[in-house]
Amino acid sequence: MLQILHDYGVLFLVGTFPNGPLGGLAGTLLLATLAAALALPLSIVLAVARIDNRRVYSAPASAVVTLMRGTPLLMVIFWSNYALPLLVGGSVGPFWVMLGALVVYQSAYLAEVVRAGINALPRGQYEAARALGLSHKETLVRIILPQALYNSFPALLAQFVSIIKETSLGFVIGVHEFSTAAAEANNDLLVKPVQIFSLLAITYFVVCFVFASMARSLERHMGMAKGVAPA
Amino acid sequence: MKTGSRIRLLALIAAGALVIAAAFSAPPSVGNAFEQVRSRGVLVCGVTSGARPFGFLDQQSRELTGYDVDFCKAVARRMGVRAELVAVSVEQRIPELNSGRIDLLVAVLGWTPERAREIDYSHRYFVSRQVVIVRPGSAIRSLADLDGRKISAAKGSTAEQYLRAIVPGARLLTFQDPSSGFLALTQGKVDAMAITDLAAIQFRQKSSVDFTLLSPPLKVEPWGLAVRKGEKLMLEAVNRALDELETSGEAVAIFDRWFGAHTEYAQRRHFSIGPIDSLPLDASGEGATVARLLKRLPTLLLNGLVITVKLFMCSWLLAFGLGLSLTVFRTSPVRAANWVVSTYVELTRNIPLLAQLMFWYFAMPSLLPLAAQDWIEAHDGEFLLAILALGCALAGYFSEAMRSGIRAVPKTQMEAGRALGFSYIATMRHVILPQGLRYSIPPLINLTVLLFQNTSIALAIGVHELMYQTRSVVNETYLTVEVFGVTTLIYLAGSTLLTFIGSRLERRFGQSETAR
Numbered sequence: 001m002l003q004i005l006h007d008y009g010v011l012f013l014v015g016t017f018p019n020g021p022l023g024g025l026a027g028t029l030l031l032a033t034l035a036a037a038l039a040l041p042l043s044i045v046l047a048v049a050r051i052d053n054r055r056v057y058s059a060p061a062s063a064v065v066t067l068m069r070g071t072p073l074l075m076v077i078f079w080s081n082y083a084l085p086l087l088v089g090g091s092v093g094p095f096w097v098m099l100g101a102l103v104v105y106q107s108a109y110l111a112e113v114v115r116a117g118i119n120a121l122p123r124g125q126y127e128a129a130r131a132l133g134l135s136h137k138e139t140l141v142r143i144i145l146p147q148a149l150y151n152s153f154p155a156l157l158a159q160f161v162s163i164i165k166e167t168s169l170g171f172v173i174g175v176h177e178f179s180t181a182a183a184e185a186n187n188d189l190l191v192k193p194v195q196i197f198s199l200l201a202i203t204y205f206v207v208c209f210v211f212a213s214m215a216r217s218l219e220r221h222m223g224m225a226k227g228v229a230p231a
Numbered sequence: 232m233k234t235g236s237r238i239r240l241l242a243l244i245a246a247g248a249l250v251i252a253a254a255f256s257a258p259p260s261v262g263n264a265f266e267q268v269r270s271r272g273v274l275v276c277g278v279t280s281g282a283r284p285f286g287f288l289d290q291q292s293r294e295l296t297g298y299d300v301d302f303c304k305a306v307a308r309r310m311g312v313r314a315e316l317v318a319v320s321v322e323q324r325i326p327e328l329n330s331g332r333i334d335l336l337v338a339v340l341g342w343t344p345e346r347a348r349e350i351d352y353s354h355r356y357f358v359s360r361q362v363v364i365v366r367p368g369s370a371i372r373s374l375a376d377l378d379g380r381k382i383s384a385a386k387g388s389t390a391e392q393y394l395r396a397i398v399p400g401a402r403l404l405t406f407q408d409p410s411s412g413f414l415a416l417t418q419g420k421v422d423a424m425a426i427t428d429l430a431a432i433q434f435r436q437k438s439s440v441d442f443t444l445l446s447p448p449l450k451v452e453p454w455g456l457a458v459r460k461g462e463k464l465m466l467e468a469v470n471r472a473l474d475e476l477e478t479s480g481e482a483v484a485i486f487d488r489w490f491g492a493h494t495e496y497a498q499r500r501h502f503s504i505g506p507i508d509s510l511p512l513d514a515s516g517e518g519a520t521v522a523r524l525l526k527r528l529p530t531l532l533l534n535g536l537v538i539t540v541k542l543f544m545c546s547w548l549l550a551f552g553l554g555l556s557l558t559v560f561r562t563s564p565v566r567a568a569n570w571v572v573s574t575y576v577e578l579t580r581n582i583p584l585l586a587q588l589m590f591w592y593f594a595m596p597s598l599l600p601l602a603a604q605d606w607i608e609a610h611d612g613e614f615l616l617a618i619l620a621l622g623c624a625l626a627g628y629f630s631e632a633m634r635s636g637i638r639a640v641p642k643t644q645m646e647a648g649r650a651l652g653f654s655y656i657a658t659m660r661h662v663i664l665p666q667g668l669r670y671s672i673p674p675l676i677n678l679t680v681l682l683f684q685n686t687s688i689a690l691a692i693g694v695h696e697l698m699y700q701t702r703s704v705v706n707e708t709y710l711t712v713e714v715f716g717v718t719t720l721i722y723l724a725g726s727t728l729l730t731f732i733g734s735r736l737e738r739r740f741g742q743s744e745t746a747r
Contacts, residue, residue: 007290016293020318070726072684074698075719081323082711085330092332094323161581168583172691174320179585186593187281187410188290191438193593201582201590208581 001195008185008196012203015176021095023176025203031095031177032164035102039163040156042103043110044149048140050115061111068108073166077101081173098170106163113159117152118144154219161211165204178203265464268334273315276303277333280318282409283433284489284496285339298489299337302356302456305481306335309472321385322706325349329459335469336457341389342507343452349709351462352455353469356482358502360428361390361449364442366416371423373445377401380422383412383693390425392707393450404613404693405703411593416442418596419608425449429496436495453507470506477504528704528714535700536721542617542686542696547679549622554629559659561630562637572630579627584620584688591620592692617689625682632678636671637663672741676733680726687722697721 005012015023022030049061068076080101085092121144129139149156171179182200186193268274278286278299286299295316307314319327324338328350341359342352363382365371371380378400384390391405404421406412409430416424417440426434431444456473458465476482482504490498561572579587592613596604607615640663648658687698701718705711 011293016288019292019294020288067723069680070684070723071719072687072698072722074687074690075715075722078702078705079715079719081326082715085326085332089331092330093317165581165583168585169688171585174318174323179583179589182586182589183411184281184288186414193414194597197586197590197594201578201586204583204586205578205581209577212577212581 001199004185004189004192004195004199008181008188011181011185012178012199015181021093021176023178024181025178025207027095027176027181028164028167028178029207031099031102031167031170031175032160035099035106035163035167036160038099038103039106039110042107043114044145046107046111047114047118048145050111051118065108065111068105069112073101073105073169074172076105077169077173080104094170094173094175097173098167098175102163102166106159106166109162110156110159113152113155114148116155117148120151121147151222154215154222157211157215157218161208161215164208164211168204263464264334264459264462265468268310268312268465272312274303274307274310274312274335275315275317275333276300276307277317277319277324277327277336277338278303279321279324279338282321282339284429284494286318286337298357298485299339301485301488302476303335303337305476305485306337306456306469306472309475310468321388325457328457331459334458334465338457339454340457341452341454343389343392345392345707346457349460350457351460351466352457352507353466354473354504355453355455355502355507356473356504357454358451359454360451361393361425362428362431363423363425363445363449364416364431364434365423365445366419367441367443369422369443371445374398374447374449377423381420382423382425383415383421384425385409385412388425389452390427390449394425397449406693413438414593419604420596420612429490432496453502455507473504525708525710528708531700531704532697532714532717532721535695535697538614538695539686539697542614542621542689542694543683545618546621546625546686547682549618550625550629550682553622553626554633555664557626557630558633558637559664561634562659562663563655576627576630579624580631582624584624584685585691587624588617588620588688588692591616591623595619613689613692613694617686617692617694621682621686621689625678625685628678628681629675632671632674633667635674636669637667639670640666669740672733672737676730676737679733680729683725683729684722 011024013024014026015021017023017026021027046061046064049057050065052058052061077098081094081097084097084100125143125147126139129143130136134143167175167177168179170177171183174180179200182196186196189196276299278295278297280286280288280295282297282299284297286295286297288294289296295318300316303316304314317327317333319333319336319338321339324336324340325346327333328336336350337356340346340352342355346352363374363377371377374397377394377398379402381402381404382394382398383404383406384394385406388405391403394401394403404412404415406415409426412421412424412426413434415421417438423445428444428448431442434440435442456469458469473482476485483500486500488494490496490500492499557572557575560568561576563569595616596607596612599607644662644666645658648662649655653661686696689696690699690702693699697718701714705714708714
């Protein structure tokens with residue numbers, strides 16, 4: 001085990017960087033963070049559109065959420081792999097393909113979290129704001145969303161764990177991330193699959209467990225209860 | 232959501248998908264690649280990163296190197312530009328070339344008529360022999376014996392296509408790269424493996440496991456560099472460069488550097504660089520294979536769907552049963568059981584499914600006694616292990632959902648049960664679980680849908696489920712939009728059906744808010 005860490009530790013941590021693209025665990029975390037940062041604003045838009053009374057807004061938003069929640073992430077990745085180069089006009093690496101897929105896919109899941117946060121607020125909040133003369137938009141932006149986002153922060157953090165786990169699927173299209181690094185090491189070494197894949201699993205566990213525990217203690221702190229989705 | 236509006240929603244999604252499909256069907260424009268390369272001063276080559284000695288990552292310098300890499304650099308030098316290397320996977324190399332991310336493919340690309348319709352080949356720069364290897368003492372002595380056997384090959388490789396054509400009765404298991412396929416052979420998960428003779432030499436030296444080569448070879452195939460279809464100037468420039476490398480002796484020098492007497496292969500070059508003229512496969516007519524495949528397309532997808540459904544049902548049963556037992560242990564008063572189960576749950580919930588699947592498939596069998604390994608391999612190993620991996624992983628999630636359901640049952644229920652003289656187990660069985668499970672129906676439905684979707688991950692270990700079939704059909708026919716569209720609709724329909732059944736169950740058995 002120590003020998004493996006010694007030989008492949010750098011590959012596991014940063015991939016081929018600085019000679020090639022950043023990969024390994026650093027690649028995984030970068031991918032997850034970027035995906036979360038880009039998906040969150042999108043998900044807020046989706047959530048607000050979904051609870052809108054006007055069907056022009058709610059129907060397409062519901063369609064996107066239903067479509068994403070009804071499709072495996074792998075399918076979204078394959079679509080992104082095909083469509084993104086055509087949209088951009090050529091020249092898209094697997095990292096960006098994966099990022100695109102994760103942002104679209106996760107914005108639907110995050111939208112559900114945000115929507116739950118909005119729905120959990122007492123209806124009186126909205127009515128009071130409207131009665132005080134705020135417009136629908138002002139009420140959403142200044143009254144509803146700040147509270148809803150604050151309340152759903154633990155659930156959003158839990159969703160971040162899902163995103164980290166989902167980046168592992170990048171392995172299938174050759175994204176330079178942690179699972180790919182492990183597979184490369186396994187190909188090179190060939191005879192130590194138990195050690196390499198244990199190392200892979202343990203490292204993922206440590207990273208995800210830290211975030212999941214943070215989410216849980218925050219949740220307890222704020223007196224809420226939510227679940228985590230598998231990836 | 233009401234059923235009517237759900238159906239309207241699905242119709243809306245289908246219509247949207249059609250519009251998007253139509254928009255993407257337009258072919259990408261053919262630019263002047265040669266001019267672009269000249270003006271940029273950089274030739275972007277796609278090379279593989281896991282195919283020693285052609286294109287691989289040097290462990291010390293962590294840089295790409297190999298025969299292919301040297302050819303890319305030599306061609307670039309002859310063209311008077313700088314070479315830039317991009318790592319591509321065997322499977323994605325042609326799409327990457329056609330997307331325009333790379334200018335020239337130097338990626339262990341054998342000549343096939345299907346590929347020749349997608350891209351333009353340069354002169355041959357290497358000639359490879361595809362062979363089939365078996366474990367020593369195997370009953371398989373010739374290619375004909377392969378009928379009905381399990382054979383591994385690298386995903387998207389020519390070996391895969393030759394095998395389909397030459398031994399149609401063989402069961403093909405394809406792997407992300409040759410090493411995983413070889414590992415499967417040594418672990419007895421497959422009976423034979425199709426690889427290049429060079430890879431065979433390499434495995435012989437690297438691995439302590441012995442194997443036998445079947446003769447004659449499966450196929451002798453010329454390899455070429457590839458440019459996008461219709462890039463005439465680019466192709467001419469590449470061919471001119473190759474011819475110059477041949478006459479100057481540089482090409483032989485590159486060959487000797489990687490395969491010559493002082494290398495582990497100790498080979499002499501048995502070919503020369505020149506135009507690829509032969510039709511090694513399917514000379515009966517262009518696109519015959521594609522047409523044949525198109526006819527089989529519904530069957531292929533249907534077979535995939537059947538396996539997906541089986542995989543889903545078996546792993547669901549395992550997840551539910553194991554999850555239920557875990558929950559009972561976890562809520563028991565025994566401290567140790569508590570701790571063990573919560574560790575299990577945390578492990579399964581915080582490790583990606585793919586990593587768990589890899590562990591189950593590559594690592595777990597070698598920890599088992601030999602008899603158990605043999606049994607697994609004799610009973611559709613990759614399918615069984617996928618069930619175990621998915622079932623055991625989801626059991627953790629299921630148990631968590633059940634536990635939160637049980638928590639919603641008032642404590643007094645247990646106390647009342649015990650006071651009435653029921654044992655702990657009996658109170659659990661007759662009082663707590665029936666109520667707790669009702670509370671946990673909604674999260675269990677969500678998890679069930681997620682399990683259904685996550686069966687697709689099994690493609691990573693070569694289970695021929697729906698996603699696997701979809702991808703291999705697309706790789707051979709290039710009918711991306713159509714085939715992906717069909718599969719997306721199948722998954723969507725499956726998820727919707729499960730949600731619908733779930734909402735029925737919930738209405739029938741569910742614990743409504745007012746009942747609490």
